Amino acid sequence: MQAIRRTLNAARDVASARVVKQFAVAHHLVYFGAVDYQDDEHQLVRGVTASARHQDSHYTVGTANGRDVIVVYRRNRVTYPGHVARDYSWLIMQFDLKRHDIPRLFIDAKRHDDTFYANLSVMTPKLEDATAVIVPHEHKFAKAFRILCAPTDIELATRVLHEQALDMLASHFKHFDFELNGDTLFVYARASHPQRAVLDDMLRVGLWLADHIDA
Numbered sequence: 628m629q630a631i632r633r634t635l636n637a638a639r640d641v642a643s644a645r646v647v648k649q650f651a652v653a654h655h656l657v658y659f660g661a662v663d664y665q666d667d668e669h670q671l672v673r674g675v676t677a678s679a680r681h682q683d684s685h686y687t688v689g690t691a692n693g694r695d696v697i698v699v700y701r702r703n704r705v706t707y708p709g710h711v712a713r714d715y716s717w718l719i720m721q722f723d724l725k726r727h728d729i730p731r732l733f734i735d736a737k738r739h740d741d742t743f744y745a746n747l748s749v750m751t752p753k754l755e756d757a758t759a760v761i762v763p764h765e766h767k768f769a770k771a772f773r774i775l776c777a778p779t780d781i782e783l784a785t786r787v788l789h790e791q792a793l794d795m796l797a798s799h800f801k802h803f804d805f806e807l808n809g810d811t812l813f814v815y816a817r818a819s820h821p822q823r824a825v826l827d828d829m830l831r832v833g834l835w836l837a838d839h840i841d842a
Contacts (some may be wrong), residue, residue, distance in 0.1 A: 629679070631796040640684075640811060643700065643821045647685040650826045656689030656696065671711065672699050672721050674806050674810035674813040675733055675747060680704060685821060692834050695723040707745040711721055715743070718821055718827045725841045730780030734805040735773040744753045753777040761785050768793040792839055812837050 644660060651658040661684050662669050674695060681703035688697050699719050706712045707709075720798070733747075734752060754775040761784055762769045776784045787807070796805070804815040813835045816825050 639820060640738055643685060646821045646823050647687055647698065647700070647826070650698075650821075650823055651687045651689070654689070654691055654830065656687050656691070656698070659686040660684065662686040662699075670697060672697055672701070672813075674719065674721075674808070674811075674815075675750065676703060676715070676717055676719065678703055678705075678816065691830060692838075694834060694837055696830070696833070697721040698826070702817075703718070705743050705744050705746050709744055710742040713740055713742045716818060716820075718816040718818045718825060720814045720826075720833050722808045722814075722833045722837045724807075724812055724837055727810040728783075729807045729809060729840065730776055730783050731809075732780070732784055732805075732807040733775040733785070734788075734807075735775060736771065736801055736804050737773060738802075738804070751775070757781050757784065761788060762793060762840055764775065764794060766797070768797040771797050787840055792836065795829070795835065796832075800828070802830065803832065805836070807840070812840065 650659045656784065681701050683699045683701050684699070685700040687699070690696065697720070701719055702714070702716045702795065704712055704714050713827055719741070730750070731754065735749070755778060756773050757776050757778070758772070758774045760781055760821065762772050774788065802816070806813040806815070812833060814829045816829055818825060
């Protein structure tokens, strides 16, 4: 049984590599595959999904529309005392911003479980749910997302996430989570394996949102 499982996992990894490589070629990015941050010189992809235990693969880097981009597929077991441990996997796309003054925001599509949120509250204790302050209650964005930020950053968050951004995310990209921090934008997709359509959508919304923020 273990041999069969290893064979199936190897076949899935080959198929996943093929998908990410095709995406990389289409957008003139460079595919590195497996990465060991301790031994390699690759930039660590941080954000709310990072931990001491996570495993990254299908590492891909390059430039799209003049903006530095990193793609990674991340697996992690999320734990918290009193909660059931959960296995998570994400496609993550990181974009460099030209601005450096963006407050830390986590735009949560409400697709995680209690274990993830309990762990998040410990990792980011300054972030609070500020959705009701930033977004009108009747707006469709408020039904799809939560905005977590520090209370001291609400005014700047409101300027960054104005009506056009809220409409775009709520209308077309409510299956993704987003994180802003300093000069970096992260786009997250829960995924059991990489899919080309998802990668294309992540690149599209990431470039649009990054341009919107820098403007």
